[in-house]
Amino acid sequence: MTTTHAEPVHGGLPHEPEKATAEGRNKVLAFWLFLGGEAVLFGTLFATFLALRNQTNEGPTANELFHLPLVAAATFFLLVSSLTSVFAIQAMHRNRPALLRNWLLVTVMLGLCFLGLEIYEFSEYVRHEKFGMTTSAFSSAFYTLVGFHGAHVAFGILWISLLIGQLARKGLTVVTAPKIYVSAMYWHFIDVVWVFIFTVVYLLGKVG
């Protein structure tokens, strides 16, 4: 109890550095709780979308709008980025900061690709399909749900980039490790949410 804060461990990290200190364990636990709240948040957005997905107000319908190849490419980028963030955590557990940094960089790059495709997709809809926030209840629900997820991705990219910077300055310690671990949890979470979006919004929109 008396030394809850962390000193960098000299000569080798503990096996799971993110759980080596009470602060680290608290952080991981609290982040699980936070993700519980985030699940309700996205759950509510999904429910809203499902309630309004056919309310197109004579604007474009999901079937007219979506191009699955584009969405599939975005999905691919995001799924792979989840994999690379697993590699990053593995590198962390093996105490190899340089490898960790490289995998984090790859993750960020893949996230950027995803985000780029999404921005391209949205701008296509707005410019060529006259499909904006105000078009219909469906459009509002679409942009809000998918946009919220996109904003989460953007935040994640920013966050992990900052952590890469921190890693360079402070090295891999029992202070930085929990942060990296938690950001990976976050990244997996938004990936899982995307799987639902892909199914509920895009696949169901094309077929249902």
Add this chain to the structure above:
Amino acid sequence: MDWITTVDHKKIAILYLWAGGLFFGIGGIEALLIRWQLIKPMNDFLDAQTFNELITMHGTTMIFLGVMPVIFALMNAVIPLQIGARDVAFPFLNALGFWTFLFGGLLLNLSWVMGGAPDAGWTSYTPLSTSAYSGTHGVDFYTIGLQIAGLGTLIGGINFLATIITMRAPGMSYMRMPMFAWATFITSAIILFAFPAITVGLVLLTFDRILGANFFEPGAGGSPVLWQHIFWIFGHPEVYILILPAFGIISEVIPTFARKRLFGYSSMVFATILIAFLGFMVWAHHMFTTGLGPVANALFAVSTMLIAVPTGIKIFNWLFTMWGGSVRFTTPNLFASGFIPTFTMGGVTGVMLASAPADFQFHDTYFVVAHFHYVIVGGLVMGLFAGLHYWWPKMFGRMLSETLGKWTFWTFITGFHLTFFVQHFLGLMGMQRRVFTYLPNQHFDTLNLVSTIGAGLMGVGTLIFLANIVITSRNPMDADDDPWEDGRTLEWSIPSPPPEYNFKQTPLVRGLDALWKEKTAGNKGMTPAEPVGSIHMPSATPLPFIMSVGIFIAGFGFMFSRDNFSSGFVSFLFNNYIVTGLGLLITFGAMLMRSLYDDHGWHIEPEELEGR
């Protein structure tokens, strides 16, 4: 400055208390204005618009900015002490939660001086709350102010969950945890799962109003009933966020002053969990008259009535605790004892409302107003008074005056029943809620007069409480460690007010009611679980405050982003989201600072501990 940078949970408790008290005062004045308008038929003291703003702000202020912070104040003051912890899990986040709450509340209340308060009721039903029917910025203040304040609540909830899960003293198993700690634990879980729903609801409404989205716009395919679902999926659990802490307080106060252990402790724990669970299944009982159909209504009616079972268990357990105890009616215990019948009456009218066919008659009448004031004022506010009088010596090191406390109790409870008991009959006779006046000679006149007089009396009771605080705050600190002499839980084993590190040595818990257990074994205090050692403390920091200021500015900028100002330059700043961006920059900048500069805190060394 000390107060702005503090991360000490005991000081944050006091901040919550003052801020909550301030908003309570505002909400109280709003209530008195409402009652003054209704004192006689065809009164022209207020116009209809002002009246709508007053009832909206009264409800919103009381629930989100009045009672919730006072609950958080008590939790912050007591929970780490009760579980034998030196601190909360995240002192920094704790401070951040407070400041976002405060700035959200301030933003909401700025609406009074910035062109109109929200006027669509505290439930903000669409389409009443869409720009078509509510043209001022009022509802924008509501959506954005509550959003910011809600962020603070969510942060607080996560912090308490983590604190209770990880920071309990050795030997403090879950089934040895005091009931108030249990209530806090479950309440925080409800916050975690209910608040994100309203977060989304508020975003959608904001988008409808500011970005022209169509969620609730039937003309473009939107659905007004969607709002009701989202609101009540949050809103019904919210009433348990309010009442469970009060249950927790009552479960602490009654055993202390009955000198008996709480009857049926484990059934109390499970009743609390069950209530929280069922609380999520019953939201549509607020929507019986919306037209969901008989099947939905029947299901929600039955699930609602089920909640009466665990609630009943609790009430009987309190009565059995008092039964045969040597009961002392101190002020806290007066409030706790007064809580039981008043809350029960609210529960009974709740079951009446839960009968869907009957609700078609009661809905939107003063009967509903009477019901929820019996549970919220007769239940929660009485519980808060009990808790404040009970823990005041621990928080401030000073005893409140018992004489003034008894005066507070009797004026308050008399005023309360005068105000709200008659409203049941007003409702049954057909007086609608949320109307700004009524015609004479419908049998409404006398009862409304009585109700207004009662409200005045409650105001007097509150003033006596304030006087009590002011008068006793001039006394020297006089509270012992265990001022009620029969304290049962860990907070009474350390000095009043507690030192900043709470426990010099973490105590070893050997049973339920840990301190009582030691007392009955003939020990003078708790047995320590560790030798005296250096104690690690977190450093004070202004960053939570700065982050909240940033969010405040960003919210403000977003709200006015579509406005034309007389000055072209101001318009330019707002319309291009420059103000919003600036606010976000401040917040993110503060977050960056936080991550760049590691703060290892500081230590209190053993010599220093002994010196005090």
